[in-house]
Amino acid sequence: MTKFDEATQAIKVDEGVYDVCLDPGYAIGGPLNGGYLMAVMLRAAVDASPFEHPVSTTAQFLKAPIAGPAQVRIEPLKAGRTAAFARATLVQDGVAHIEGLVTTATLNEAEPVYEAPAEDMPSRAECVKLPDPKPDSGMTLNAQMELLFDPPTIGWLKGEPTGRPESRAYFRMAEPQDPDPYVLALAVDALPPVVFSAGARGWAPTVELTWHLRALPAPGWLTLLGGGRLISDGWFDEEVEVRDSAGRLVAQSRQLARVGRG
Template sequence: MTKFDEATQAIKVDEGTYDVCLDPGYAIGGPLNGGYLMAVILRAAVDASPFEHPVSTTAQFLKAPVAGPAQVRIEPLKAGRTAAFARATLVQDGMAHIEGLITTATLNGAEPVFEEPADDMPGRDECVKLPDPKPESGMTLNAQMELLFDPPTIGWLKGEPTGRPESRAYFRMAEPQEPDPYVLALAVDALPPVVFSAGARGWAPTVELTWHLRALPAPGWLTLLGSGRLISDGWFDEEVEVRDSAGRLVAQSRQLARVGRG
């Protein structure tokens, strides 16, 4: 079992309850990363389902949980021949922190009938890492994964944002681990907020995030392509497309978040 598997482990207590322990290693300056929290919830939801894969997840982030013990409560809604539906709630100290609606099914690895080509991305040898965060920053998430960025999309580090909400990077776990649906849950929320490239700074809390598992990923690096369509009234959207090492679309997400103050 890898460190990530342990950090997202859900232990069944009864038919509708799972104990989890939220790991402090997935923090972003204090709050825990939303993709990591979704992976925790999905472990419980898939265990409680007759199907193997979380093909659609919608999560409402009501309150930021803290590292430590919590529970995931699963309420089955309907199960058919090809898909099952459930409500999953992350509860800490008796309070709901995340409400999720999860559809599970079993993907069989069929070849796509149609697939839109991916956007161009420079080779990994042309991409760069972000500087390591200072220990006092509380940015422990960075140590759990490797990200190699398309240089223009991190121009904001030097005060040279592109002016467009965008972020593009190669992704893999820092510990040797091939991507699976739970790694993809982390990956869709692993990029810096796309508003950084548009000139904003500061923590940008996710309010709602929906993501779809489109295929089981091939081994190797993932490619994350992030963009936004509108920044207005203190809100922004962020869409992320995830391609595997074979170039296949394996996940796609959209989230609504608040523009940070920094």
């Protein structure tokens, strides 16, 4: 079991009730990463399902949970021949912090009938890492993964944002691990907020995030391609496309978030 598998483990204690322990190693200056929290919830949702894979997840982030004990409660809604639907709730100290709807199914290896071409990315040798965070920053998430960025999309670090909401990077876990659906849940929320590249700074809390598992990923690096359509009235959207090492589209996400204050 990898450290990530252990950090997302969900232990069944009753019908539809799972104990979890939220790991402080997935924090972003204090709050825990939303993709990590979804991965925790999906462990429970898949365990409670007759199907193997979380193909669609929508999560409403009601309140930021803290590291430590929590529960995931699963309410089955309907199960058919090819898909099952359930409500998943992350509860801490008796209070719901995240409400989710999860669709599970079993994906098979299949050649796509149509697949949109991938956006161009420079080679990994041409990409760069972010500087290591300060020890007292609370940015523990950085140590759990490796990100190599397309240089223009992190120009904001030098006060040179591109003026467009965008972020592109190669991704893999810091501890060797082939990507799976739970790693993809983390990956779709692993990029810095795309509004940084548009000139905004500060914590940008996610309000709602929906992502789809489109195929089971091949081993190796993932490519994350992030962008946005509108920044207005203190809100922004962020879309992320995830490609595996074979170039296949394996995950898609869209989230609505608040523009942070630098």
